[in-house]
Amino acid sequence: MRTHKIAAIGADGIGPEVIAAGLEVLTALANKDGGFRLEVEHFPWSSAYYLEHGHYIPEGGLERLKQFDAIFFGAVGSQQVPDHVSLWGLRLPIAQGFDQYANVRPARVLPGVKSPLTNGEDIDWVIIRENSEGEYSGNGGRAHRGLPIEVGTEVAVFTRAGVERIHRFAFELARKRPAKHLTLVTKSNAQRFGMVMWDEIFYEVARDYPDVRTDRELVDAVTTRMVLKPKSLDVLVATNLHADILSDLAAALSGSLGIAPTANLNPERQFPSMFEPIHGSAFDITGKGVANPIATFWTASMMLEHLGETAAAQTLMRAVEAVTASKVHTPDLGGKANTADVTRAVCDYIGNAAPQA
Structure with missing residues (x-):
């Protein structure tokens, strides 16, 4: 039997709630499949842990995480801790420390989910x-704090190696999709150094992928294209900041941030990759039991795919689509179901599914 070691970090807000739901569904899949099992270890790292101990990740914590096959992450962010402290204390040390340089965020309108766009069914992006x-x-800093001449700099750093590898990753992924279409998103009309380098390297790499159709769009213009002409897009590749913003827009256009998944990949598999829902801590609904676990289930499917459990990943997505189609929806999707209701419905589907090949 195949064993996969999973590090579970619920962290803050609704994170522990949705990670618990995700693990329940993953256990149901493992029991149904019979060919693999998950060995899960829970890590208490969170903002509450930080306030008690003075740090998010204890000494040697990243070394411990290296022993796992994947990291299943909830959300970080607390009203008691400044956002830049929590982000740089927990999520970014893992993503950067494990060179998870490829962040993959698919977006499409699931069955039974209503998009704010009249043509939302055309959304099928990565x-x-x-x-x-x-x-x-x-990179950056602050000087002359508190004085009228105070300065704050935020330096965007781009390296040829970093830009080339993300473009190559994007081309490889686009090549596997039916449309074979990749859109480069930058802001090279105004940012004439790093962004122009992004453009140049993109078209250098494109020569190795003649079967992939390409186009280029400025980041402000692509937002209008996402809204007005969603079918004209397939795979988009963009910088850390630009894609962070665009993926939230993509999630909202797909119906809710509560359904959007994320994979933080180290494609070379030198380190474990991290899988997390996109929605964040959601303080307003924390503890109410109404958080939408669909984003976590979709994220779990991406994690299974990464672990080589393709059949289980496909079963999970079929279960998710069957449940959303049957209108078992949490309040963010206009329904009255709670987290447990959706989780139970997905587990029931898995239990009744035909045996996996």
Whole structure:
């Protein structure tokens, strides 16, 4: 039997709630499949842990995580801790420390879910976000604090190696999709150094992929195209900051942030990859039991795919689509179901599904 070691980090807000739901569904899949099992270890790292101990990740924590096949992550962010402290204390040290440079965010309207767009059924995108450089590289600083001449700099750092590898990853993914279409998103009309380099390297890499159709769009223009002409897009590749924003728009256009998944991949598999729903901590509904677990289930399906459990991943997505189609919806989708209702419905579908090949 195949064993996969999973590090579960619920962290903050609704994170522990949806990760618990995700693990329940994954257990149901493992029991149904019979060919694999999950060995899960829970890590208490969170903002509450930070307030008690003075750090999110204890000494040697990343070394411990290296022993796992994948990381199943909830959400980080607390009203008691500044956002830049929590992000740089937990999520970014894992993503950057494990060189998870390819952030993959699919977006489509699931059956039974209503998009705010009249042509929402045309949404079928994958946004590839460069996950290690740009404005999130941590380069910059502040000087003359509190004085009228105070200065704050945020330096976007791009390297040829970093840009080339994310473009190559995006081309490889686009090549596997039916449309074989990749859109480069930058802001090279105004940002004439790093963004122009992004453009140049993109078209250098494109020569190795003559079967992939390409086009280029400025980041502001692509937002209008996402709304007005969603069918004209397939795979998009963009910088850390730009793709972070665009993927939230993509999730909203797909019906809710509560259904959107994320994979933070180290494609070379030198380190474990991390899988997380896109929605964040959602303080307003924390503890109410109404968080939408669909984003976590879709994320879990991506994790299973990464682990080589393709049949189980497909079964999980069929279960998710059957449940959304049957209108078992949480309040963010206009329904009255709670987290447990959706989780139970997905587990029931898995239990009744035909045996996997």
